[in-house]
Amino acid sequence: MIKRLIVVLCFLSLILQIFFRYKLTLTRYFDVDEYAHLHWGYNILTGSIPYRDFFYIFPPYFLFPVAAIIAAFGRKAQTLIAVRGFIFLIQLAAYIALFLWARKLRGMLVALMALVIFIFLPLPSDKLLEIRPDLLATVLSIAGLLLFVKAYENKKAIIYFISGFLFSISLAIVPKTVFFLVPVTMVMFFRLNKSYLFFVLGVLLNFILVAFFFAASGKFLLALYLTTKLASDVTKVLASKFYMRPDIFFYPNDTFYGTPGISQTLIVNLIIYFVGIVWGIKNFVSSLSYTDDKKCVREFVFSATLMINLYAFVKIFPLKHLQYLIPVSPFVAFYFADLIVVIASIAKQSRPRLPRPLRGLAMTLIGLSSEIILVLIIGYLTYLSFIMFRYKSPWTNSAMIGKLNKLLTAIPQGEPVFDLTGETIFYPDGYYFCCLPYGQYQEALNFKFPDFKEDIERRGTKYVHIGRTDRLEVLPAVHARYIRENFKESEIAGILVKSEKKQ
Known part of the structure; x- marks a missing residue:
């Protein structure tokens, strides 16, 4: 009975939190980076070529859906809201990808709890609703990881191909997602199989398409230089001038946490990240000892992805922008959810040393208490999500939309x-x-x-x-x-x- 209540509460929490995300996505003010991506998408629509006609240091894929939406909705301010709607759909895809992974690893309860926690997480929730390529690239990589594991378990060449294809699209959007490929490469190296050739073909297909786009621009070498060497040099120069510590976002900041000072959302966010990372490390170590080959691979791939992306954020990326936590946050949410469900399960199965007449009653009470704690966690996180939503709701894009309308009239x-x-x-x-x-x-x-x-x-x-x-x-x-x-x-x-x- 209590377990069913937990599942129902998870669904109710998800409905409320997704509604909060929907409202904020459509109404939140625009970050300056969003204008850049919108404008570059408009450039594509009007026939301008990246690298040749305008400065651009990323692969071009993210600009195509942005250009398509602008083409569909027209040259007007409300088109910006339509593109934000597209970003909301990507958020939903992220929730689905995490749910499928979590259900495969631990079952329905952990999957639902992981979603409740992930949608709540203050960091990097603001970046999930912005018009930027990072979330889309991360979703594709997470989906690629899941399909790789499915292909490994079922020995399906076509699934290997699709997995590689998704990874290559991700790289053609944001090259920083290359770190998702590290665990996959390690598995392929230590578990040799001819079917991996289909994975490689899937990866190569988009590399060929990007190379063709570079060549079609008439500036192949320049495009290659801008998206590789120069992109790296730019971040290094900016990092040397504007140093950012890896923990910069984990201090009081009402923009992120929805309340000023040392708030409940700040503290809970810190607890989730710390505990989730520690439990993820424990699972990474444990994954190396499983005798079941399929379980070993899926546990290793998932936990190693957290470790590698976390290491990249702390040690490799010169700039510590908040969006660089996007590849880390779903894994943190999963492992925190996994741990609290494990603790509840252990408590439920505990057998206190009491006289036999009291032991059954004590076990029942402990079991109920552990499940009630899960109920309280769900309710508390939903409440904190509402607090953040209420605080951030007045920060709308109406002034920016009004300004753009005036510019479109004046120029x-x-x-x-x-x-x-x-x-x-x-x-x-x-x-x-x-x-x-x-x-x-x-x-x-x-x-x-x-x-x-x-x-x-x-x-x-x-x-x-x-x-x-x-x-x-x-x-x-x-x-x-x-x-x-x-x-x-x-x-x-x-x-x-x-x-x-x-x-």
């Missing part, structure tokens, strides 16, 4: 805009670089890019968007000086217009 369609934030979105680029503070890492830009003055004049750029604050300081000094000398403030907030030349 003629088709006019090139040199945009330092990407907020104008639906305009051609006024310069090769857009939406990025490229002056902060100009020493890493070791390739020949267009001369600023010549490119601005060639494109006929009459507008510069600097945003709510003057971002000219994030440009190279020469570029900033040219803008100050040749552009002036306009009646449109945040927009500079080209000055008329003196006769």
Whole structure:
């Protein structure tokens, strides 16, 4: 009876929490990175080619669905909400992927508990609702992991191929997901099988497609350089200037935790991460000792993925952006859920040393208490989710939507805009670089890019968007000086217009 109640409460909690996520996804303010991805997607739609026509240091795949949504909904501010809707669907896919993995490893109860915990987790929940490629790439990698294990257990070549294909799409969205491949590669190395060739073929297929896209841009070597060496150099330069500790997000911050100061959500988040990681390490060590080969592989692959992605976040990634915790958080949620269910199960099976007439009563009470604790955990996490939702709900995107509507009215369609934030979105680029503070890492830009003055004049750029604050300081000094000398403030907030030349 209590177990059924726990399952019902899990479903109720999931319905409420997913509703909270849905509302926040559609109404939350836009991060500056989101504008960049939206604008680059619009560039793709209008025929501009990454690497050749505009600066871009990622593989191109994420831009295609963004461009498709813009094409479907049109050049209007509400299209941004439609793209956020697409991101919400990716969140749902993440929940499904975690549920399937958890159910395979531990069964229905742990799977539901893992979802309740994952959706609650304050870190990195804000990044899950933003228009950025990290979540989609992570979901594809988690799905690829699951299919690899299924292929290993069932010896199905086609499933190996699909698994490899999903991994390669993930890499073609965010190359940082390469760490998901490490446990898979280790299994293939120590468990040799000819069927792995189908996995390799699946991986190679998208590599070939990306290489074809690079070649079609007419700048194959430049595209390869921008997405590999330069992308690495840029993060290293920024990390040297803006050092970020790995624990930077685990301190009081109302933006993340929904309440200021040392809050309940902060403390619970810390407990879940610490306990989940420790229990994950324990399971990683245990996975090496299983005699059942199939169980050994699935436990190893899942736990090793947590260890490797955690190590990458702490030691390998120069910058510790919050979105880099996305590949870690589902695994942390699973192992925390696993541990509390294990503790409840052990408590339920305990046999206290009491006189026989009292032993049965004591066992019943202990069993009920352990299950009631699970009920309380579900209720408490749902309550904390509501607290965060209520606190964050006023932080809406209505002002940003209103601003974009004004910009679309004030600036003629088709006019090139040199945009330092990407907020104008639906305009051609006024310069090769857009939406990025490229002056902060100009020493890493070791390739020949267009001369600023010549490119601005060639494109006929009459507008510069600097945003709510003057971002000219994030440009190279020469570029900033040219803008100050040749552009002036306009009646449109945040927009500079080209000055008329003196006769």
